[in-house]
Amino acid sequence: RNLILFQRSTVPRKNVIEFRPPLYKQRYFFVKDIVNQYKPKKVADLGCGNATLLCMLKFHSCVQELVGVDLLMDRLLDWNSDKLSPSIGDHLGPRDLDLSIVLYRGSAVEKDSRLLGFDLITCIELIEHLDSEDLAKFPEVVFGYFSPGMVVISTPNSDFNPLFPASTFRNSDHKFEWNQTQFQHWASNVAKLYSYTVEFTGVGVPPPWAKHVGYCTQIGIFKKKQPDPGSWILAKPTGSRVSEPEEHAYQVIDPRKILHAHKWCQSWSTVFTASFPSLQQKHFLLFVLCTEVLKEVEAIRQKYVWIMKRKESSEPESEEDTDSGLVRRPGLFLTDAQVAQIEKSPKPYSVGKRFYVPLKRLIGYPKVNRLVADVSTLRTLLAEGIPMRLNRAHTSVQIDLDPYDYPHDYR
C-alpha cells in the first residue's frame, strides 16, 4: 500500500520525490488501519481540517461517535457537511449501530469535557502548528485531561527534509519540524508522564539510497496502560472514566482537575452535528425487518410454487424436490448447519389461495436472524409493522399464492 514511486528528473543531482498514494492519503489510510485493527467506538480527530479523515472513518461499522475539532471550521464546511451527513443510501440501508458526527470549532489545547472517554484521538500533522506555549499545554490536555484509550500523533520528520529540493519547512505555518530523535524524546516523556506506552512508525518510505532518514511522516502510537494489560481498549464502558481517576495508576491525581471535569467545561462551539439512521432506532429496524421478511417469504413462495408445479406435472423427482431444495436458492448463502436448522423447523404451507410461512421457520434465515434473535421479538415487531400479513394466530406470515391474479380490461 505504501508503494512509492521515485522519479529521477532530468535535472541531475536533484531527486524529485513523489509519493503514491500521496502522503496525506497514506496518513489517513494509516488511521483507517488502526481503526480496523482496534475497533474503537468513539474517535476524535483534533485539527481535522476539512474533515476528510472523518468522511473516511464514517464507513467503519464499529465507530459510533466521530468528533472533529479545528480552529478554522466554517469555511470548508459548506460542502463537506454534505459528505458527513447521512446520504439517501444510508436511509435505505441503515447501519447496524448508531453513528453521530459532531464538529467543534476550538483549539486542541483547550479542555472540553465532551471529549472525555474516547477510545481513539488522532492528531494528524497537528503539533507542528502549535507554538511553544501551546505545545507545552498539549500533553496535559490530550493525555492528562481527555485521556483516551489511544492517541495517534503524526508530524513531519525533518531528517527527511534534505531529500526535498527546498530545505525550509514544509509549510509556512509550521512552528517547528522535529527529527526522529526529537520527536521520540518528546513522545517518550509524554508517555511516561501520563502512563501510556508508545511505539514509533510512520508513512512515506524513504528511497533505498537514503534509508537512514526514516519515514517522511513520523507517527507515534500511544496506548494507555491499564491494570489489566490485555484489555486496554474497548474493555471498559466508555464515558465513565471521569469518575474513575484511580485508573491513572502512576499519576499524581490533581483533585482540581476532576472538579474541573465535573463542571463540564465546554470551551468549543458546535458547528455541525449529524446523526445516522441505524437499526438501533426502532422504526428503521421495523422497516428493514418487514422488508427482509417479505422478501424472504416471496422467495420461498416462488420456490414452493415451482416445486408444486413440478410435482403436478409428475416429472421425475430430483434433488430439487426435497426439503433442502425448498430451502436453498441462488443468492441465499447458507451453511449446512443453517440448512439443517431450517429443515427442522415447521414447513411453509398453503391453504386455498393463501401461502403461509411459519415465523419459526423465518427466524432460521440469516437475513432475518441478523435483525432479531428470537421468534417472540419477531412476532411483536411484525405485528406492529405488517399486521395484515400475519395470520390470526400470529404464528405465520401470509401472502397470496398467486399474486398476479387480478382483473384486466379491454381496449
Add this chain to the structure above:
Amino acid sequence: MSGRARVRARGRARSPSPADAPSPTSVDISASEASSTGDFAGTSRISQTHGVSPGDARCPFIQRGGKGRRDFMDLDVCTREKLAHVRDCKTGSSGVPVKLVTNLFNLDLPQDWQLYQYHVTYVPDLESRRLRIALLYSHRELSNKAKAFDGVILFLTQKLEEKVTELSSETHRGGTVKMTITLTRELPASSSVCIQVFNIIFRKILKKLAMYQIGRNFYKPSEPVEIPQHKLSLWPGFAISVSRFESRLLFTADVSYKILRNETVLEFMTDLRQETTMSCFTQTCEKRLLGLIVLTRFLAFPRYNNKTYRIDDIDWSVKPTHTFQKQDGTEITYVDYYKQQYDITLSDLNQPVLVSLLKTKRNDNTEPRVAHLIPELCFLTGLTCQATSDFRLMKAVAEETRLSPLGRQQRLARLADDIQRNKDARFELETWGLHFGCQVSLTGRVLPSEKILMQDHICQPASAADWSKDMRNCKILSAQSLNKWLILCSNRAEYVTENFLHCLRRVGSCMGFNVDYPKIIKAQENPAAFFSAVQKHVDPDVQLVMCILPSNQKNYYDTIKNYLNSFCPVPSQCVLTRTLNKQGMMMSVATKIAMQMACKLGGELWAVEIPLKSLMVVGIDAYKDEVSKGMVVVGFVASINPGITRWFSRCILQRTATDVADCLKVFMTGALNKWYKHNHGLPARIIVYRNGVGDGQLKTLIEYEVPQLLSSVTEASANTSSKLSVIVVRKKCTLRFCMEMNRSLQNPPLGTVVDSEATRPDWYDFYLISQAACRGTVNPTYYNVIYDDNGLKPDHMQRLTFKLCHLYYNWPGLISIPAPCQYAHKLTFLVAQSIHKEPSLELANSLFYL
C-alpha cells in the same frame, strides 16, 4: 368502462395515475437523474469576462455548460408583447366568480432591493471549484454578507466599496493566490437572473430543513411512508420554485413523493434468476436493468463524487474477486477494497459488475470514464415498466400518495411554518433581505356548463363529469352501418361471445348504429393462432375485426394491432374474455364498445355548440417510443368539419432526441386538403393545441414548430389564408387551486378558470379545471397561447377550450385536455406501445386508435 380504460380516457397513461384515480398527488416516478451536489448544478466555467451591463440580459447560469443546462422555467420567452389584443388585458369575463386558495406564497423584498453580480478571477488560475469557493469565502470582507458563488460568478446583495476588489489568500500548500472581484452587473429584483438566485436560496433553505434534493425536488427522509410488501419507500417532499407571477414574486410549493426501492440490484437479479431459465437470464437481466438509475452509499471506481449512477452495461466477466487498478496504479480486488474502505463484506462473490459511463463535464473529446459498481451495494430507484403495470403496487402507491385538498393544505402550512421557524432558514432569508409571506388567495371564474347535442335531442347533463346516463336511449349523431365484419375468439369463449354479440346488436340499434350478424372465427388459444387467423380471414372489404382475447398478454394485442393498422388497414376492436364474463355488466360494456366501434367506422357520437362557423382545431402530441430508444412518435389530429365531430389523424416516427416535431407542415397541408375536400373551402380559423412539451422547450417550439404550421397555412391559399393560433397545453403544473367550503377545502367546480395573479406577465396564459377528481386534489391544466392571429377575445378562447374538453368520444364526460390533444395522445400511445410503425393512411379518416 372499467379502471384501465378510464385512465387512458381521462389521463395520459404514461403519467403514473393508477387506476380510477384521476388525479393523485404528483409522484416523481421517473428514475432520478444524477442529483446535483453544489448550489449550482453546472460546474463548467465561462472564460470570457463581462463588462458592466445595466438591465437584464440572459442569465449566465443558463448559457454555461453548452447543451447541458436548459432554461427550465422558460424565463426569457416573452410572447405576450407580440399579441396586440391581449397586451392590456388577457382576462375573460363570463362565468361566476369563485374564491380560490392557491399553493403560492408571497415573497416580499425591500423597495430598493438590488443584486450585484461580480466576476471573480484567480491568479494563478485554480481548476478546483471547491478551492475557489473556499478561498473566497474565507475572506472577512465577504464572510458576513449574503452571497451565492459558483466559482466564477458571485452575487451579493450589498455592493462592495470598489468596483474592482483585489484579495489575496494563502492555500494549504503555502502558495499565494490573488483574487480579483469585478462588478459586472447591477440587477433589479425583477430580472430573470434574480429569479434564478432566489431559486438557489430556497434550495439552500430546504436543505437546511433536512430535506434531500433528488432531481429538482426536495424530499424528507425522516417521515417516510413505507410499503414493505412492494419493497418501496415513499419520501414525502415538495416541488418548489420561485417565479415572478402577474404582479409579484411568489414561491410555489407542491407536494410530491419520491419512490425509492428497498431492493438492491443483486436482489433484483436473483429474483429474476428464479423466474427465468439460465439461458436467457443475462439477456433478460440486461433488458430490465440497462438504463435504470441506481443509488449507492459508496463511491464507485474510479472515485467519483456522485451518488446516483445510470447502469449502462453489465460486465459478466468481472467478479468481485477480480482486481482493478486504483488511481495510484496499485491493484486491489473489489472485495478487499470494500472491506478496507467501507468495512463492508460482500456476500456474493459471483455477482457481475455494473458499468456506468460518467458524464464528462468538459466538452472535450477525452474518452468517457466508466465507473464499476457492485450490484449488492446499489439500490434501484424509480419504478420499472413491470412495476408500473403492477395494478396492486400502483394502487398501494396511490393510496399512500393521494392527498385531499385539506391534507395538501396541511402539508403546505407545515412547510411554511418550518421555513419561518427554522433558525438557519430564517437567517438565510434575512441576510438576503427576503420576507416569506402568507399564502395567496385569488378569484377565479366558473364557466357556464355546456349542452350536449345528440341526433334528435339536446341534453343538459346532470354532471359534466359523466353524462353516460343522460344519453341512454339517445341516438348518436351519425353511424355507418356495420354489415361485413368478423369476430375472432377462442373455442372456450364461444358462448360469452354469442351473448355479447346479442347485447351489442341490441344497444347498437338503440343508439342508431346498425350491427349485422358477423362471421365468427374460432382460433386456438395462443397468439400465433390468433394472428394467423387474422391473416387468413381479413381482407380489405371487411369493415371491422373484433378479437375476443383470452388473456392480457401483450403479444396478442400488439401483433394483431400491428397487422391491422399498417399491413392490412382494417379497423379493429380487441376485448378481453374476462371483461365479457363480468356479471351484470354486459349492457354497459356493450354500450361502450358499440360507441368505440361506431367511432372506428367513422361515426360521430355527440357535439357541443361551436359559435365559430369555420373553425379547424388541431391537437399535437409527442411520445417516446418504448422499443426503439431515440425515436419519438408525433401524432397530429385535426377536425375536418365545422361541427368538430370528424377527425383526420396522422402519425409519424421521427428520430430525434427532443420532443420537437419535424413533420408539421406535411400534416397541416394534409389536413387542409381534407378540409377543402369536405367543405369546399379553407377554414377561416385554425387553433392548434400542442401537448407533450417539456420544461424549457417553449423557445424551440416558437422558433421551430410555429413557422412550419404558418408556412403550410400561407401556402394553402393565394389570397386570404386561414388565421392561426397555437396554444401549449400542460397537464403537469405545480399550481393547485382549492375552494373553501364549510370550513373545509374542496376541489373547485368543473369549468373553473384562473387568468390572473397566478399567471405570468409575459405570457397570454390561463388555467382551466376541466376534469373531475373524486378523490385527491384536482390538477389544473395550464394553457399558454404562444401565437395568435385569430385575435379572439380571451373569454372566447377560454370558453372554446372548455367546449373542446367535452368532445372525447372514448369517455362520455369532461376530460382534462381538449379532445384533439387526447386523440393525438391516444394515437401516439398506441403507436409507441404496440405498433412501432406509421399506421396506414387509409385509416386516417376514422378514430381507429380509440
